[in-house]
Amino acid sequence: TLEVVMNNKIMFFDIDGTLLSEKTHSIPESTITALKKAKENGHLIFINTGRTFSLIDNCIKDLDPDGYVCGCGTYIRYHDKVLSSFTLSSKRCNEIKELVRKTNIDGVLEGTDSIYFDQHIRHPLVKEIKQRYQNTPEFTLSTFDDPKLSFDKLTIWFDEDSDINTFKESIADDFDYITRDKNFGEIVPKGYSKATGIQFLLDYFNLEKDDAYVFGDSFNDEPMLGYVKHAIVMGNGDPELFKYAYYVTKDIEDDGIYHALEHLKLI
Numbered sequence: 535t536l537e538v539v540m541n542n543k544i545m546f547f548d549i550d551g552t553l554l555s556e557k558t559h560s561i562p563e564s565t566i567t568a569l570k571k572a573k574e575n576g577h578l579i580f581i582n583t584g585r586t587f588s589l590i591d592n593c594i595k596d597l598d599p600d601g602y603v604c605g606c607g608t609y610i611r612y613h614d615k616v617l618s619s620f621t622l623s624s625k626r627c628n629e630i631k632e633l634v635r636k637t638n639i640d641g642v643l644e645g646t647d648s649i650y651f652d653q654h655i656r657h658p659l660v661k662e663i664k665q666r667y668q669n670t671p672e673f674t675l676s677t678f679d680d681p682k683l684s685f686d687k688l689t690i691w692f693d694e695d696s697d698i699n700t701f702k703e704s705i706a707d708d709f710d711y712i713t714r715d716k717n718f719g720e721i722v723p724k725g726y727s728k729a730t731g732i733q734f735l736l737d738y739f740n741l742e743k744d745d746a747y748v749f750g751d752s753f754n755d756e757p758m759l760g761y762v763k764h765a766i767v768m769g770n771g772d773p774e775l776f777k778y779a780y781y782v783t784k785d786i787e788d789d790g791i792y793h794a795l796e797h798l799k800l801i
Contacts, residue, residue: 543745543800545572546582546603546732546758547791549594551751552768553581555786561593564792569597571801580735582728584720584754586644586686587611592672603731606712606722606754608686609646610734618734620723621646621686626708630688631678633704637697645685648674657691659718688721689714712754720754728758747798749791750775766794 547553547569553561569579581594582603590602601612610618622630627643631650634641640657643650651664667673676683692698702711705721712720732746747764748755751771759765759778767779768790776782783794795801 542576542578543747544578544580544735544739544741545800546580546728546746546748547599548728548750548752548755549581549583549585549590551770551786552749552755553594553597553786553791554591557787561597562786562789562791564789565786566597568792568795568801569599572795573598573600575801577800578739582731582748582750582758584687584689584722584728586649587646588649588674589644589667590672591670601735603728603735605644605646605686605726606720606728606757607726607731607734608723610731612735612738617738619646620726621684622723624684627683627685630705631683633701634688634690635678637701637704638692639696639698639701640691641688642690643678643683643685643688647684648676648680650676650678650680650683650685652678656695657693660691687723690719690721692717692719714753728755729761732758732761747800749794751786764798766798 550556553565573579579599580601580603581599584606586605587602587609603610608620640655640660649667655661667675708724709721710724712722714720736743736746743762746762747766748758748762749766750759751768753772759775764780765778766781766783767775769783769785781794784790
């Protein structure tokens, strides 16, 4: 366990819609400045994301955070040290791959080192995601038929031709299903969430729950926003999440992170 100087806080930031603009696919300059100032003030900065470590953009790494909670709590890293990591068994990975195909769903299988797409993609959004990932040199893409298939969680898209009920029933014992949109779900192993990642690090640094500040905007942030007192929801976030908010800041495009850190006297 590491002792952290009194009054130092630990902050957890979601990526998409919180640090990274979904409009410009870049991080606002004011956010970069805010995080730099927060680190200079001795606060710990962690990324807390549904993405697995293989999907962390260089622009996020360039923020030089103290560490990462990735894949909804399945992977925790402090500087270069992996503190906790959960990957599905090879058998389960292959069962899920077959289930995705059998139920006519488009799945993106997310691993710590690689991301997997099937050869045949029906959903236009998944085609778009694959294209964007292919254009991002730091991401490693592979296929469902990779003999080394190994992933920690997955996201799925479905339509009226998919058998979503069979899919959900088949994963119910060992996964939680997070509804991200009416035809878009995030599938996370039971016992892991953005909140379990926070608690792990509070224990590790010997910090209290009130020392944690979390920043998010969408429904996969719900576990962490509901877990701590200091929950900051982006102005561009889903209004349904405002009920968890200790503070609703401005939009990401309107210097929301800088504004929040200043308002909360963290910088």
